[in-house]
Amino acid sequence: MTVQDTVQDTGLRRVPYYGNASETELEQWREVAQQVAGTLVQDALERDRKNQQPFAEVQLLREAGLLNLLVPAEFGGAGAHWETAFDVVRILAAADGSIAQLLAYHYINQSGIAFYAPAEAQGKWWQRTVEGGWLWGDSVNPVDPDLTLSVEGDGYRLNGAKRFSTGSGVGEVIVINALVQGGEYDGQILAFVLPRDIEGLEIVEDWDYLGQRLSASNSLKYHNVRLEAEDLLGFVTDEPVSTLLTPGIQLAFANFYLGIAEGALERGKQILLGRKNAWLFSQADTYSQDPIFQRTVGELKARTAAVAALTEKLGRKFDALLSKAGDVTQPERAALAVEIAEAKVVSTEVGVEVANRIFEVTGSSSTASSVGLDLYWRNVRTHSLHDPVDYKKIEVGAYFLRGESQPLSLYT
Known part of the structure; x- marks a missing residue:
């Protein structure tokens, strides 16, 4: 199967988000977020000064069920709403702004399943993220367009670099958007999901800024990274939704x-x-x-x-x-x-x-x-x-x- 074979109709006939959050849902997840925030605030300053990759903090989010908050219930997630997710981010930020940023970006990156993947492929991705307990990082900084995605046989090769790749240091997977050069989809932007340990990906731990020190916003370098059909999430389009x-x-x-x-x-x-x-x-x-x-x-x-x-x-x-x-x-x-x-x-x-x-x-x-x-x-x-x-x-x-x-x- 080729990358092209996996690209179906990208019209988003559906997204898995319906209606509004109930007060019960909001209260449930606010309580969970408050508990997590209560843990984070105890040593937020100490952790900030150590400036280390936040693996332990991600595990705390995972154990609380917050990573799968927006995953549809039919695939093992909480099936919650974005209003709830925004509330969770707000509550965590009062305790630790870095981890709030990390989780906020995760929700956006993970939701690429709904916004980029064709309807018939979404179930596979939702299941994989739940089964793998994935935190989703990203490498899509648009003011740093230094990625080259070239066609190679039935796949692609990725080269270049990106700064400010939030979550990349700790995420199980990283979303990248890149402009295709050559082939059937020349000039179009594709979204791929890469495992953090994929061959040819270099994570540069250079996030040493004034604040947000635990957001794992490293630079990434791509050295001839091979992308296969199963790595493709979908097209990045201008469809309003x-x-x-x-x-x-x-x-x-x-x-x-x-x-x-x-x-x-x-x-x-x-x-x-x-x-x-x-x-x-x-x-x-x-x-x-x-x-x-x-x-x-x-x-x-x-x-x-x-x-x-x-x-x-x-x-x-x-x-x-x-x-x-x-x-x-x-x-x-x-x-x-x-x-x-x-x-x-x-x-x-x-x-x-x-x-x-x-x-x-x-x-x-x-x-x-x-x-x-x-x-x-x-x-x-x-x-x-x-x-x-x-x-x-x-x-x-x-x-x-x-x-x-x-x-x-x-x-x-």
């Missing part, structure tokens, strides 16, 4: 920026309540009773609550649109993408602001390395630079003023 992957990951970003903000607020609250004295000019007995500090915390809390209300609404809208599967229209897709861009803008700004200004109420002693309050700022500051938020503002403004949508990409 399949392109919802991009708004999906942007909404995941908004949720883990929100989660980081909530985590910083909670940690700041603990520090503030633990201070038994007050500023020497204050009329209050303690810092937490001082109206100046109450005002600052109240402002940050209110802005965070507003972002939460927006992201929660959009999680439900995302599920509702996915339920239409192949009937999703481009205008519907564009409208939701802009709403999610709005959430990306405010979650970025609020996340960075909260993680920064929480120091105003916790004081100079909270900057001690042993306190670790800087972890929230380092994480949100690092990832919020993923794609310039100013371009999201332009995306929103162009749509509002002129009804114009940005060109399709892995950012819009």
